[in-house]
Amino acid sequence: MKVKNLMTEELITIDKDQNLSDGLKLFRKHNISRLPVTNVNQENQKQLVGIVSERDIAAKLGSSKYENMPPSRFHISSVMVKDVISVPESMELVDVAKLMLDNGIGSVPVESDDVMVGIVSKADFLTLAVGKAFEKIAVEDVMSSDITSALPSDRIVHARRLMIDAKVGRVPVIDNDELVGMVTSKDLMRTFIDFRKNVPDKYQKSQIKEVLVEDVMSDNPRYVNKDMSIAEVANIMIETGFNGLPVVDNGVVVGIITQTDILRLISELES
Numbered sequence: 001m002k003v004k005n006l007m008t009e010e011l012i013t014i015d016k017d018q019n020l021s022d023g024l025k026l027f028r029k030h031n032i033s034r035l036p037v038t039n040v041n042q043e044n045q046k047q048l049v050g051i052v053s054e055r056d057i058a059a060k061l062g063s064s065k066y067e068n069m070p071p072s073r074f075h076i077s078s079v080m081v082k083d084v085i086s087v088p089e090s091m092e093l094v095d096v097a098k099l100m101l102d103n104g105i106g107s108v109p110v111e112s113d114d115v116m117v118g119i120v121s122k123a124d125f126l127t128l129a130v131g132k133a134f135e136k137i138a139v140e141d142v143m144s145s146d147i148t149s150a151l152p153s154d155r156i157v158h159a160r161r162l163m164i165d166a167k168v169g170r171v172p173v174i175d176n177d178e179l180v181g182m183v184t185s186k187d188l189m190r191t192f193i194d195f196r197k198n199v200p201d202k203y204q205k206s207q208i209k210e211v212l213v214e215d216v217m218s219d220n221p222r223y224v225n226k227d228m229s230i231a232e233v234a235n236i237m238i239e240t241g242f243n244g245l246p247v248v249d250n251g252v253v254v255g256i257i258t259q260t261d262i263l264r265l266i267s268e269l270e271s
Contacts, residue, residue, distance in 0.1 A: 003096045004089035006125070007110045007118035013038045016049055020074035023052060024193065031241055033169075033186065034107045036119060037080045048109055048116050050080035055169050055185040061192035062160040086111050089118070093128075094270040096120060097263055104167060106259075122243070122259035129234035129262050133269065139233060140226035142265050143247050143255035149174045150183060152214035156191060159183055159213050172246045172253055173217045179246055179253050181217030191216045223248045224257065230265065233257055 013036045014023050023035060037050035060079050086109040087096055100108060100122070107121035148166040150159045150173050162171055163185065173181035191211065199207055223246040224233055233245065237259060244258035 001093045002089065003087055003091045003093055003110055003120055004118070006093060006127070007089070007120040008124060009118045011036065011116065011119065013046065013116075014052070014076055015039065016075070016077040016080065018076050020057070020076065020079065020193070023057075023076055024190075027054060027186075033243070034119075034121065035076075036084075036109050036116065037076055038116075046116070048084060048086065048111075050077070050082045051084050051107070051109070052076055052080040053106065053185075054189045055163070056081060058160060058185045058188040058192065059164055061189065061196070062157060084109065086116070087120075088112065093125075094267060097125065097267040097270070101260070101264055101267060122263050123237070123241075125263050125266055126234045126238050126259065128266055130231050130238075132231075134231040134234065134265075135229045137230045137265070138226065139224055139228050139230065139247055139257055140255070142230055142261050143226070143257040144261060145255045147172065147253060147256055149253070150213050151175060152180060152212065152217070154213045155209055156183075156188060156211045156213055156216055157208060160188055163188075168244075168258075170244050170258075172221070172256065173213055174253055177252055179221065179223060179248055181214070181219055182221035182246070183213055183217040184243075187216045187218070221246065223253075225249060226254060230262060234262060237262075 012026055012030050016037050016039050034053040036048055037052055038046040039049045041047045057079050085103055089110050089112045107119055109116050110118040148162055148168055148171050150171050152173055152175050170184040172179055173183055226247050226249050244256055246253050247255040247257055
């Protein structure tokens, strides 16, 4: 199957000179986590110049380099990734999946004759994991048991560092071996932005250390068990839009399963 058969053709893009708040509105309105970034060239055509994700924004807003910059000063060009990997619409899906896995990226723009015609993400690949072959594969065979987790009492700056170091977009929040919450890049991004808007500049450096994971995490998070099938999990992710789910067995978190894990499985089976 070619990537053109799976890609999303309805393109939601943002200009590199637009404000960060414009990007947030698009994330929320369309329930997406990544945006292709464009620039109008001399021929008055939109040219792909970058891509921006919630994870990129959370990472940069929480860094000391940007701590004194107000949100109004942030343009998309300040937080986007400039080295964009794109693929031709004729590329085989298995090759696209391998490209995404090898480069640790969540989506790739699709081009035809140097014009962007669509975008394909890990979420799009989930639709391939609901067939009978995936009903026979259990979560425990695919999940990652190497769990990066946070405590409710951890500072959000610590949670941000955990995510960056582990290259993940979400961490379970565990207290006394019990799953009590989930914190994601989206949670951190919104927290950092609201904090910058509401706290005077001179107090930000000290007060950001007082914001804890329990203040921003999602309570009563959705989870799955290790005996569920990959098809079931893929359906849950499609219905909820969740990128990853903790795996709980007898009340204990034993792993996490993400869209990346399912994409890797699809790549292996297709290969």
